[in-house]
Each structure stands twice: as C-alpha cells, then as structure tokens.
Amino acid sequence: MKTSIKYACLVAGALTLAGPVAAQTVVTVGGYGELFAEKYKKAVIDRFNESQKEVRVEYYAIGSSAQILGNLRAQKSAPQLDLAVLDISVSKAGTDEGLFDKIDETVSKRVADLNPQARLEGAAGIGFTLDNVVMLYSKKQFATAPTSWSAMWDPALRNKVTVSAPPEILGLALSIVVDKMEGGTDFKASTAKGLAKLAELAPNVLTFDPKPDAYAPILSNQASLGVGWNARAQYFADQPDSNLGVVLPKEGSIFQINTLNLVKNRPSGEAATKFLDYALSPEAQIAFAKEVAYAPTNMKAVVPEEIAKRTAAGAPERMIAVNALDLAAVRDRIVQEWRRSVISRK
Amino acid sequence: MNAVPGAGASRRAVLALLFPIMLVNLIGFIVPMLNLGLLSFKEALTGGGIGEKFTLANWVTLVTDDFNRELLLNSVGVSLAITVAALVLSYPIALYIQRAEGLWRSILIVLVISPLLTSAVVRTYGWVVILSDQGGLPSLLNAIGLTAPRMIFNTTGVIVGLTEILMPYMIVSLLAGFGRLDPRLEEAAATLGASPIQSFWRVVFPLTLPGVALGCLLVFVLSVSSFITPKLLGGGRVFLLATEIYDQAIVTLNWPLAATLSILVLVLFGLVLVVYGRAVAALD
Numbered sequence: 001m002k003t004s005i006k007y008a009c010l011v012a013g014a015l016t017l018a019g020p021v022a023a024q025t026v027v028t029v030g031g032y033g034e035l036f037a038e039k040y041k042k043a044v045i046d047r048f049n050e051s052q053k054e055v056r057v058e059y060y061a062i063g064s065s066a067q068i069l070g071n072l073r074a075q076k077s078a079p080q081l082d083l084a085v086l087d088i089s090v091s092k093a094g095t096d097e098g099l100f101d102k103i104d105e106t107v108s109k110r111v112a113d114l115n116p117q118a119r120l121e122g123a124a125g126i127g128f129t130l131d132n133v134v135m136l137y138s139k140k141q142f143a144t145a146p147t148s149w150s151a152m153w154d155p156a157l158r159n160k161v162t163v164s165a166p167p168e169i170l171g172l173a174l175s176i177v178v179d180k181m182e183g184g185t186d187f188k189a190s191t192a193k194g195l196a197k198l199a200e201l202a203p204n205v206l207t208f209d210p211k212p213d214a215y216a217p218i219l220s221n222q223a224s225l226g227v228g229w230n231a232r233a234q235y236f237a238d239q240p241d242s243n244l245g246v247v248l249p250k251e252g253s254i255f256q257i258n259t260l261n262l263v264k265n266r267p268s269g270e271a272a273t274k275f276l277d278y279a280l281s282p283e284a285q286i287a288f289a290k291e292v293a294y295a296p297t298n299m300k301a302v303v304p305e306e307i308a309k310r311t312a313a314g315a316p317e318r319m320i321a322v323n324a325l326d327l328a329a330v331r332d333r334i335v336q337e338w339r340r341s342v343i344s345r346k
Numbered sequence: 347m348n349a350v351p352g353a354g355a356s357r358r359a360v361l362a363l364l365f366p367i368m369l370v371n372l373i374g375f376i377v378p379m380l381n382l383g384l385l386s387f388k389e390a391l392t393g394g395g396i397g398e399k400f401t402l403a404n405w406v407t408l409v410t411d412d413f414n415r416e417l418l419l420n421s422v423g424v425s426l427a428i429t430v431a432a433l434v435l436s437y438p439i440a441l442y443i444q445r446a447e448g449l450w451r452s453i454l455i456v457l458v459i460s461p462l463l464t465s466a467v468v469r470t471y472g473w474v475v476i477l478s479d480q481g482g483l484p485s486l487l488n489a490i491g492l493t494a495p496r497m498i499f500n501t502t503g504v505i506v507g508l509t510e511i512l513m514p515y516m517i518v519s520l521l522a523g524f525g526r527l528d529p530r531l532e533e534a535a536a537t538l539g540a541s542p543i544q545s546f547w548r549v550v551f552p553l554t555l556p557g558v559a560l561g562c563l564l565v566f567v568l569s570v571s572s573f574i575t576p577k578l579l580g581g582g583r584v585f586l587l588a589t590e591i592y593d594q595a596i597v598t599l600n601w602p603l604a605a606t607l608s609i610l611v612l613v614l615f616g617l618v619l620v621v622y623g624r625a626v627a628a629l630d
Contacts, residue, residue, distance in 0.1 A: 066596045069394075093394035093599055159479060159496070165582045167598045207499040208582025222478060328393040331598065339413065343583055 024056045025271040030068050031085030032258075035235055035292065037061035043291035044284045048275060055271045065090040072099050072263065079263045082272040084125075087169070088257040089324040091125035100124035101262040107273055110280040110298065117255060118297040120324055125259030128279050129288060130295040132312040132319065133173045133253045134230045136215065137245045141224035149174075149181060149249045152225050153197075157204050160224040162217045165208040165343060166335045170227050172327055173254045174198070175334050180320060181251040188326050195337045208343055218244050229256065234293035234310050252318045258294070289313075379612075385605035394599025404606040413585075418610070421587040424504060424576075425569035431509040432516040432565045433558065439513075440520035440557070441550075444527060458517045466511050470578045473507040474498060477579075499581020507579045508569055515568060516561040523557015555629050563622045567615055587611050 029045070031037060037059060045057050062068045065087040072084055072094060086094065094100055103126040105111045111119075111126060118127030137146055141160070152161050164170040176187045179194025187194075210217050214228035215236045221243065233246040260279055266272055278284050285296035289303045295311035296303065308314040386404055389397030408414050443454045461469065476482045477498040484494035497503055527550065535545040573588040580589065587607055595604035 064596065066599055069599065073396075089393055090599065093391065096391050096393065096395035096397075167593060206581070209577065209580065211578050222480070325393060335598075336413070339585070 024054060025268050027055055027057045027082045027268045027272045027275050028080060029057055029059045029083045029085065029260075029275070030062045030071060030081040031059060032065075032068075033061035033063050035232055036085075039292040040288060043287040044279060047287065048278050048284070051278075052274075055268075055274050057275050069094055069099075073097070079266055081263050082266040082268040083276065084261045084263060086125060086259050086261055087324075088120050088123055088125065088127060088259050089169075089328050091259040091261050092120060092123040092325060092328075094261060095122060095124040099261075099264060101264050103260070103262055103276065107262070108277045108280055110277060113282075113298050113300050114280065115297045115299055117257060117321070118259075120257075122325065123259065125261035126280070127257040127297045128260045129258045129285065130297055130312065131256045131258065132230045132248070132295070133170060133177070133256070134228060134233050135247045135249050136218050136226040136228045136233055137247060138218050138221065138224045139243045139245045140221065142245070145245050145247050146225070147247065147250050149177060149251050152204060153201055154204075157224055159204065159206045161201065161204040162207050162210040162214060162223045162226040163201070163205055164210060164214060164227060165338050167331060168209075169256060170214065170229070171208075171338065172331060172334055173256075173322075174227055175338070176254060176320065176322060176327075177249075177252055187322075188330055191330070191334055191337065195334075195341055198338070199341045202342055215244060230311060231293045248312065248315055248318055250318070252320045253312065254320050254322045255312065257297075257324070382605045382608055385602055386609055388602045390600045390602040396601055404602045407603065408606050408610060414607075417585055417587050417590055417607075418614075420585055421570055422614070424501060424584070424586060425566050427505050428508045428512065428569045429562050429566045431505060432513050433562060435509065436513050436516040436520060436561065437554075437558075440517045440524065441554075443517070444521060444524045445529075455521075458514055461511075462514050466574055467578070469511055470507050470575045473503065473510070473579060477503055477506065498579060499583060501580075501584050503579035503581070504576045504584050504586075507575045508572055511572075511575060512565045512568055515564050519561035519564050520554065520557040523560050524554055526553045526556070528553075556626065559622060559625050559629065563618065566618060570611060570614060587614075 031040065041059050045059050049056055060081070062071055065085075068084050068086055069090050072079070072081065075081065076097075076099065084094075084100075091100070101107075102124045103111065108126075114127065115130075117130070135146065135149060135151070137151075142151075151157075152163075163174060166172045166175065175191050175194050175198065177194075178197050179187055179191040182193040182197045184191060184193045206217065206223050210223075210226065213232070214226050215233060217223035218226050219236060219242070230246065230248070233244065236242055236244045237246050260276055262272060262276065280298060282296070282298050282301035285298050285301040286303055288294055289296055289301070289307050289311060293307070293310040295313040303311070303313060305314075312319055385396075387400045387402070389399045389401045390404065391397050439458070443451060443458065446454055474481075477484070479494075479496075481498075484497060487494040495502075497506070531549050531553070532545050535549045536542075540548065570586075571588055573592055576584055576586050576589050577592070580586075587610065591604050591607045591611070594600045594607065
C-alpha cells in the first residue's frame with residue numbers, strides 16, 4: 001500500500017512538473033527542405049522557442065512550394081499545418097482555392113512595416129524573406145568576376161552555360177531580364193527581343209535542366225556560367241575551396257518572394273499568429289539574413305553592410321519590379337517561345 | 347443447363363478469397379484513377395489554382411495543341427528505340443545464359459539482375475560521368491582523333507541510359523520465354539542441312555518470340571513511364587509524356603492538365619496491352 005502511495009505521489013509530482021509543458025500550444029510550420037529548413041530552424045525557430053513558453057513551433061521540411069501546396073490540398077478538410085512557406089505565386093494559387101486566411105495589419109501590426117513587394121494583390125500570404133536571381137560563375141574559368149549577363153553569349157563558352165528553361169522561375173526571370181537588356185519595355189506585351197537573344201545562347205547551353213540543381217555543374221567543373229538563386233549560391237560559394245562565384249549583374253535581376261501563409265481552420269488557432277508576428281520582426285529577419293543570404297522584407301530590419309552586400313538589399317536599384325501574377329499570366333507564352341525558338345536551336 | 351453441385355459455394359469461396367485484393371485495388375487504384383479522371387475535367391486557374399468548375403478545356407488542349415502531339419510521338423518513338431536497342435543487346439546475352447549450365451548459369455543470372463539492386467538514379471549519374479564531355483567515352487573518341495558528338499543532355503543520352511537501365515528486365519523476360527527452346531531442334535535443323543544462320547532465324551528465333559513479346563512489352567511500358575533518367579540525361583531538350591506530367595504537376599501546378607496527360611499514358615498502355623495480347627494469341 002505504501003508503495004502504491006509512493007508511486008501515486010511520484011506520478012502526481014511528474015504531472016505537476018509537466019504542467020507548463022503540456023500547456024504549450026504546438027504550431028506546425030510546413031516549409032522548404034534542405035538548406036532553408038536547416039538555417040531557418042537555427043536562426044529563427046529555435047530562438048523563438050527559447051524565448052517564450054506558451055507556443056512551441058515545429059518545422060516540417062516538406063520540399064518545394066508545389067509539394068507543400070499538394071499537402072495543403074490533401075489536408076483541406078482537416079489541416080495538420082498551421083503555417084505554410086510558399087513562393088508568392090503559389091500562395092496566390094492556394095488563396096484562390098480557399099486554403100488560407102488573409103494576413104494583414106489586423107493579424108500582425110508588423111505587416112505595415114513590410115516592403116510593398118511583400119504583398120501581392122489577391123494572395124493571402126505575406127512575404128517574409130526575399131531571394132533573387134543571380135549569375136553563377138566558375139572561379140577557375142574567370143579570373144575576375146563577370147559583371148554582365150552578356151558574358152553567357154561568349155562563343156568561347158560553347159556547352160559551358162547552364163540555364164533552367166521555363167516553366168522554372170529561373171528561366172522566366174532570365175527571359176524578362178534579357179528582354180529588358182535588349183530594349184524590351186513591357187514583358188506583359190512581348191518578350192520577343194529577349195527570346196531572339198536567348199535563341200543565340202542555345203549553342204552555349206550545356207543543359208536547359210541542370211540536375212540536381214543549378215550549382216552542381218559549376219561546382220563539378222562541367223559548366224562555367226549558370227543562373228541560380230542568390231541565397232543557395234552564396235552558401236555554396238562560402239564552402240572551403242569552392243570554385244563557385246556569385247554575381248548580381250549590372251543589367252539587373254528579379255526578386256523571388258517567400259511568403260508565410262495562415263492555413264484556414266488550422267489546429268493551433270490564434271497561436272500561429274504569435275510566431276507569424278515574430279517571423280516578420282526585424283530581429284528574426286536580420287538573424288536569418290546573417291545565417292544565409294535571404295534579404296529581409298521588413299523595412300525596419302537594417303542588416304550590417306557586409307551582409308547587405310551578399311543580398312539584393314545591397315543593390316536595390318538593380319532589381320526589376322515584376323508582379324508575380326503578371327508573370328504567371330505570360331508564363332505559357334514564354335514557355336512555348338522557349339520550346340519553339342530557344343531549346344530547339346542547335 | 348444443370349447447375350454443378352457445389353458450384354455456388356465454390357464461387358462464394360473464390361469471391362471471398364478475392365475480396366481482400368479487390369478491396370486493395372479499389373482503394374489503391376480504382377478510386378485514385380477516378381479521382382484523376384475527375385481532376386482532368388476541372389478548370390486550371392492562372393497561377394496554378396484548381397477551379398471548382400467543370401470544363402473540357404484540358405481535353406481540347408490535349409487534342410488541338412501540336413506540342414502534345416509531339417509529346418506523344420516523342421514518347422512512343424524514344425520508347426520504341428529503347429525497346430529495340432534493349433532487345434538487340436539483350437538477346438545474345440539471354441541466349442548465352444540459357445545455354446550455360448550449372449553454377450556458371452547461376453552466376454550469370456545474378457550478374458544480370460544485380461544492377462537492379464542499385465538505384466536508377468545512381469546508375470543514371472554513372473552515365474553522366476561516362477557520357478559528359480570530360481567523361482570516359484568522349485575522351486576515348488577524342489584520343490583516337492575522332493570528334494565526339496554530344497552524347498548527353500539530348501535524346502542520345504536518354505536512349506543510352508534507359509537502354510542500359512532496362513536491359514535486366516528484357517533479359518529476365520527473354521529467359522522466362524525461352525522455355526520452348528530445345529537444343530535437339532537445332533541439332534535436327536543442322537542434320538537436315540540448315541546453316542547456323544538459317545537455324546537461328548527459322549528455328550530458334552520463332553520459338554523465342556513469346557519471350558521477345560514479353561520483354562518488349564515490359565521495356566516499352568517502363569520507358570514510357572520513366573521519369574528520372576530522361577530528366578537527368580535529357581538536359582531539358584527531350585520532351586516526353588512523363589517529364590511533361592512532372593512539369594505540369596510540380597512546376598506550373600497545372601494538376602488538371604497533368605491528370606489529362608496521365609490518362610493519355612494510361613490509354614497508351616491499354617493499347618499496348620491489346621497489341622501484346624493479340625501478338626501472343628497469334629504466336630500460340
């Protein structure tokens with residue numbers, strides 16, 4: 001009998017100690033995998049979890065925006081995720097399907113501090129970090145870093161350039177940048193000038209679909225120039241003895257906006273907005289920019305100069321304003337033009 | 347007609363035994379397929395959303411868009427080339443294994459099957475190393491003074507890679523179909539004055555046709571549905587049904603069109619099975 005009482009006391013004590021833990025609301029965030037997941041957990045989520053007791057965030061690395069959207073579609077009647085990380089165009093697609101609650105100033109006051117580019121008309125999600133298209137180059141091939149996209153057309157680089165063809169966003173972005181470089185004024189009306197120039201690039205292209213990613217062919221010395229995303233490129237460039245260099249060419253580039261989306265009928269209810277508020281704060285955005293080169297969307301987030309240089313925040317004048325919806329509207333046309341006049345060229 | 351005594355009970359027993367697999371098929375295959383069919387009639391919104399309205403637009407696009415016709419022809423053409431290449435390369439190997447005896451035969455069969463123990467992704471990357479400009483084969487050709495053509499990131503790369511990857515299936519299918527091959531028939535043909543070539547074409551080959559048909563069916567179907575190897579070795583220049591379904595589903599988020607293309611693949615498989623069924627019936 002005494003033993004039973006002893007055990008009962010132990011269990012009661014354990015339950016008392018576990019009390020505050022059990023009261024925590026778990027907020028589940030579904031997002032990109034690999035580098036993004038590793039760095040975001042370290043720079044933002046771990047700090048958030050350490051800073052308070054009521055809410056605990058768990059991050060699930062699902063994969064690409066499309067895979068995350070696939071999960072959200074499958075869970076529509078009984079969501080498991082509270083927040084989803086998505087490219088802004090995919091956020092719009094999910095919004096059209098009624099998957100998200102709108103994020104505005106009534107949800108988080110920090111929304112008012114965000115760069116206007118962080119919002120897209122009709123998309124419920126809100127931009128919390130920015131990436132941008134960059135030119136990748138091999139330091140073995142180039143003693144000094146190239147400064148212009150036109151370096152890709154050098155006849156000496158036959159079979160030495162990699163480009164991700166549309167419908168990949170990198171290819172769509174390149175079409176717009178090259179069109180502007182060639183004197184195009186409105187990609188919504190026509191990208192003919194850019195496509196004509198890109199058709200001349202075809203003989204230099206080793207692959208229009210670099211695998212496993214845009215960085216591998218340069219890291220393995222198969223290619224000399226390529227097109228990729230800034231944050232991952234900076235990460236690979238930082239590795240010891242890396243031969244990969246990163247350039248934001250003078251003709252400009254476009255942003256890719258990563259959004260946080262509040263899932264409709266989410267299990268954690270209002271607790272998710274607590275983390276959302278933190279994710280939009282200057283503190284979280286600066287910490288993430290320091291960890292890996294994603295630019296902040298909060299205009300109050302002032303990053304140190306050496307970090308700013310590694311993101312588009314260091315050269316905002318070079319960024320071409322492109323509305324993701326406008327890009328989606330012309331995507332099929334650009335895809336067809338690439339297939340007809342660029343990829344089919346020898 | 348008189349009912350066979352006990353036939354009803356026997357039928358009930360058969361149905362009861364079939365019930366678990368029918369249930370698995372219903373949940374795992376029929377329902378998803380119906381879902382896919384339904385999705386192909388949904389509206390694809392600009393930007394990747396799926397609308398609530400039903401439409402024939404995806405099917406109209408499938409029929410009227412020249413690119414989709416090109417996709418179908420490319421897929422069938424490349425898969426036929428892979429099937430023929432795999433057959434030509436596998437047939438002598440299978441025939442040799444069939445005639446080998448004892449431990450040596452077992453060793454050869456294990457060697458043939460062992461590549462299947464390695465992931466297709468790993469084997470495909472092996473071909474990237476061999477066929478790329480600095481790779482083994484182009485370097486060898488350049489060393490003997492020939493100009494090596496581009497062998498990777500185009501249709502050639504896809505055909506080479508998939509042929510090698512699918513050869514074990516062809517060899518195993520051929521061996522399974524070589525059951526009717528009897529060495530005494532070849533001896534009889536030789537006794538009657540047939541040359542080795544005549545003996546092969548008029549005796550051996552006709553007897554192995556069931557194996558050939560089975561191997562071709564398997565390799566053709568696997569090539570049409572192959573996605574990883576064309577994606578890795580095609581360099582974005584080879585447009586096939588499987589890679590397009592991936593692009594539509596994962597990159598442009600046009601699930602309705604991806605579903606429509608998937609059903610087209612299913613119909614293609616159905617047609618191939620009909621042809622196979624008729625070929626086998628004719629051979630019997």
